[in-house]
Amino acid sequence: MAGVLLWVICPKENAIGATLLSLIPKSRKQLGRSKLCSSRLKLSSGVSAFSGAVANPARSSEERVYEVVLKQAALVKEQKRESGVDVDKDVDDTEGMTDWNLLKEAYDRCGEVCAEYAKTFYLGTLLMTPERRRAVWAIYVWCRRTDELVDGPNASHITPKALDRWDKRLNDLFEGRPYDMYDAALSDTVSKYPVDIQPFKDMIEGMRMDLKKSRYKNFDELYLYCYYVAGTVGLMSVPVMGISPESKATTESVYNAALALGIANQLTNILRDVGEDASRGRIYLPQDELAQAGLSDDDIFKGKVTDKWRSFMKGQIKRARMFFDAAEKGVGELNAASRWPVWASLLLYKQILDALEANDYDNFTKRAYVGKAKKLLSLPVAYGRAMLGPSKSAQLAKTSI
């Protein structure tokens, strides 16, 4: 399986690409790129307080990212309007496809990778309709391969040029020219669902950032990184998972919640991995907030849990929970079958924060993890929450971050 993931850095086109090319519907409509809404952005007071958006006269990362949210939401609305087709309805448009078997195999392979790398999430996707499930698998595999470029065993050989080639491959697959089986599955997915290329490009940008940057001046910089590597996942997934036809929330607010879940997950990931990242010379925590807490890079390299550290960590955990709270408001707005895997992954990841507390904030020598029993218990809890439908009012629209 590792070979599958490492293959991505190979610049040569794979022979299979040509065969698979014929399977991708040629008619991927040039989805309209509507003008970005220029109305004032809604930023939640709590979150912005950390991001320095007010103090910074230039556009904050939150504002820049919100433009991508609006663009993705506009794309969904536009496709609904133009085609008269409800993209949130389940359709199986495989009829008439000459060599469906090959494409089916491509999707099945994506499912296998997903099952191997993210078992709980894979189980959750089994509740989704077959069309949505395989599309989410295809997105998962692309994200996993992208992450492996900088995080996998071959990471030390990855250069900005290799990322440029990956970027070019992305353009090609969006235009119906996949290089391999996995790309073909994603190429088919993006031809069927209103998924914009921008979040994919932004994830590659996050990997570029990881190659050249090992410190983050403030939360604004960190927010942008978190958007690139994880918020993007939320924006890629919602067009496929679908919004419930009963939802009264605005499309933008649901995308905002999805973005919040990605940010929350990544912040949690960073807090869990402080010691591990430090051993690789990386400190993702905002430098200005460390300084305010009386902490330096050296304190992190020394890895001693002091009262200063505990108090700093409490603030960081509080902020991550705020992003989880914002995300939770949006899950109920998703299509019924998509809610369970999202709730399951949200509850599991959020519990890492509880584990950090239980470890007395020692993320230098201990790894915060959620035990098997707790993981198992989360599944029925997630199922119960998934049964609850969209909010009865358009409340989410008012509380978007």
Ligand SMILES: CC(C)=CCC/C(C)=C/CC/C(C)=C/CC/C(C)=C/[C@@H]1[C@@H](COP(=O)(O)OP(=O)(O)O)[C@]1(C)CC/C=C(\C)CC/C=C(\C)CCC=C(C)C
């Ligand atoms: C249902 C569901 C969770 C769908 C998402 C499926 C999907 C496409 C996942 C891709 C994840 C991936 C491989 C991302 C690459 C970058 C990366 C590794 C990010 C980190 C994930 C955690 O992985 P791990 O613990 O393995 O990290 P290490 O590599 O070991 O360091 C991240 C922390 C972020 C992943 C982000 C999400 C799962 C965001 C999901 C958001 C949604 C599905 C939107 C939900 C919608 C609403 C309205 C709330």
Ligand SMILES: [Mn+2]
């Ligand atoms: Mn990673």
